[in-house]
Amino acid sequence: MVKQGPKAPTYYHEWTQIPPRMPTRGPNAPSSHHGRHPQPPHRTTKHLRAPLPAPPQPPTSLPTAPGRPRPPSPCPPRLAEGRAGAGRTAHIRRGQPRAKGWKGPGFSSPRWARGLGGVKGREESSSMELGWLLWGAAVLLLLPVLMELSPAVNFALRIGFYYLLFFVCSALTAPVCLLVNGGRTVKNMRIIKTVVKTFKYFFGLRFEVKGLENFEVEGPAIIVSNHQSILDMMGLMEVLPDNCVQVGKKELMYAGTVGLIIYLGGVIFINRKSTSSAKMVMAEVAKTMATDNVKVWVYPEGTRNCTGDLLPFKKGAFHVAVQAQVPVIPVVYSSFTTFYNPKKNLFTSGKIKVEVLPPIETKGLTSDDVSELTDRCYRIMRETLFRLSGRPGEVKDSS
Numbered sequence: 001m002v003k004q005g006p007k008a009p010t011y012y013h014e015w016t017q018i019p020p021r022m023p024t025r026g027p028n029a030p031s032s033h034h035g036r037h038p039q040p041p042h043r044t045t046k047h048l049r050a051p052l053p054a055p056p057q058p059p060t061s062l063p064t065a066p067g068r069p070r071p072p073s074p075c076p077p078r079l080a081e082g083r084a085g086a087g088r089t090a091h092i093r094r095g096q097p098r099a100k101g102w103k104g105p106g107f108s109s110p111r112w113a114r115g116l117g118g119v120k121g122r123e124e125s126s127s128m129e130l131g132w133l134l135w136g137a138a139v140l141l142l143l144p145v146l147m148e149l150s151p152a153v154n155f156a157l158r159i160g161f162y163y164l165l166f167f168v169c170s171a172l173t174a175p176v177c178l179l180v181n182g183g184r185t186v187k188n189m190r191i192i193k194t195v196v197k198t199f200k201y202f203f204g205l206r207f208e209v210k211g212l213e214n215f216e217v218e219g220p221a222i223i224v225s226n227h228q229s230i231l232d233m234m235g236l237m238e239v240l241p242d243n244c245v246q247v248g249k250k251e252l253m254y255a256g257t258v259g260l261i262i263y264l265g266g267v268i269f270i271n272r273k274s275t276s277s278a279k280m281v282m283a284e285v286a287k288t289m290a291t292d293n294v295k296v297w298v299y300p301e302g303t304r305n306c307t308g309d310l311l312p313f314k315k316g317a318f319h320v321a322v323q324a325q326v327p328v329i330p331v332v333y334s335s336f337t338t339f340y341n342p343k344k345n346l347f348t349s350g351k352i353k354v355e356v357l358p359p360i361e362t363k364g365l366t367s368d369d370v371s372e373l374t375d376r377c378y379r380i381m382r383e384t385l386f387r388l389s390g391r392p393g394e395v396k397d398s399s
């Protein structure tokens with residue numbers, strides 16, 4: 001603790017350990033310290049008792065309340081120096097060469113601190129900006145080369161950009177959703193869809209869609225589709241009908257701005273680790289989807305699977321369809337494996353074929369029929385997946 005009282009320092013410079021600005025050359029240059037600035041006091045109480053020889057002008061930008069001197073900076077002395085521009089820029093004012101520890105433009109003191117260095121400080125500031133520009137240009141020129149040479153760099157940058165797009169666009173879209181629709185509602189999905197539909201252009205992806213008319217069923221429905229990757233969000237938005245919400249894992253709710261936007265869009269969150277709680281949520285969905293007239297989009301594989309095949313289906317979606325007595329509409333996306341494979345760091349442009357299949361009726365079915373319904377849907381979707389992916393013969397070989 002610093003003792004306060006009559007011996008407390010009077011000047012701002014003492015509290016912050018910033019050396020006062022003094023001429024470095026000429027007749028007014030201080031003779032002590034071999035022509036350098038007086039060194040900032042170290043963090044002992046000794047310096048508090050010994051007043052500085054001449055009171056320099058206190059800076060106007062960071063005033064200290066009169067009668068309430070600031071406590072000494074908690075930063076170690078070197079950091080405190082740097083904050084006042086006396087660290088890495090001091091050699092310029094002293095007319096000395098750069099210190100050995102100089103690390104290039106990324107390690108400069110902040111702009112306001114550099115300004116304290118006067119004309120020379122400003123000169124250095126503009127040379128720093130030039131340095132930044134050169135670095136930026138070099139990186140920009142190098143990126144395409146690196147992306148061309150290294151599949152890992154290409155993949156990381158493209159997928160990183162994909163995530164960035166989602167996070168940034170979610171942050172920008174959330175206030176729009178709130179302003180237009182006032183809160184969590186399926187109507188927000190229209191806004192989200194409009195935004196996400198533009199993403200494909202950044203990645204050179206094309207969608208060839210067939211069977212959209214199959215969505216035109218009276219009232220609610222369960223839509224089931226294959227889930228290969230997070231890139232599916234583009235495919236989802238490409239065909240998403242009005243008044244349709246998705247079932248998602250609850251972890252997505254905590255994915256920052258993305259969590260916020262999908263919450264606002266009305267996504268139904270389930271805990272995959274707890275079958276009983278997921279079943280309760282799904283039962284609630286079955287009750288309300290008819291009254292709210294919404295369609296519900298479920299990924300029955302329950303997780304992403306980018307092998308070019310389907311995982312066995314979970315039964316939740318089919319239970320809901322039977323409980324609500326609504327049709328199941330299968331949607332199939334062709335395999336991404338020719339242009340996207342995280343294990344091989346593959347992510348190029350590509351074409352995705354999408355087919356919306358005719359609805360499968362569930363009227364009159366009971367819970368006893370759920371397994372059969374699930375199997376039927378699985379077979380139809382798998383056959384379609386192989387056909388769309390240009391491997392029609394494989395369905396018999398691997399089933």
Ligand SMILES: CCCCCCCCCCCCCCCC(=O)SCCNC(=O)CCNC(=O)[C@H](O)C(C)(C)COP(=O)(O)OP(=O)(O)OC[C@H]1O[C@@H](n2cnc3c(N)ncnc32)[C@H](O)[C@@H]1OP(=O)(O)O
Binds near residue numbers: 252
């Ligand atoms: C502007 C920028 C915007 C940016 C933003 C854009 C994005 C905006 C869109 C976001 C979109 C998110 C999209 C996320 C995508 C995922 O998060 S995918 C992962 C989450 N989804 C799922 O998991 C759905 C599929 N899973 C299921 O349906 C599962 O059945 C459940 C309900 C989770 C239960 O799982 P399980 O216990 O592991 O599996 P399962 O074998 O099916 O069930 C066990 C038993 O319970 C029975 N059972 C299951 N469900 C039920 C039920 N409902 N009733 C009665 N019995 C049942 C089964 O029949 C089975 O019993 P048996 O027949 O064997 O005797």
Ligand SMILES: CCCCCCCC/C=C\CCCCCCCC(=O)OC[C@@H](O)COP(=O)(O)O
Binds near residue numbers: 162233258
């Ligand atoms: C603490 C935060 C944890 C949440 C991590 C989520 C990070 C992703 C966040 C934003 C990326 C943009 C894409 C948004 C929508 C992605 C939907 C999606 O595809 O989720 C995957 C899920 O269907 C299955 O998950 P798993 O394959 O079982 O894994």
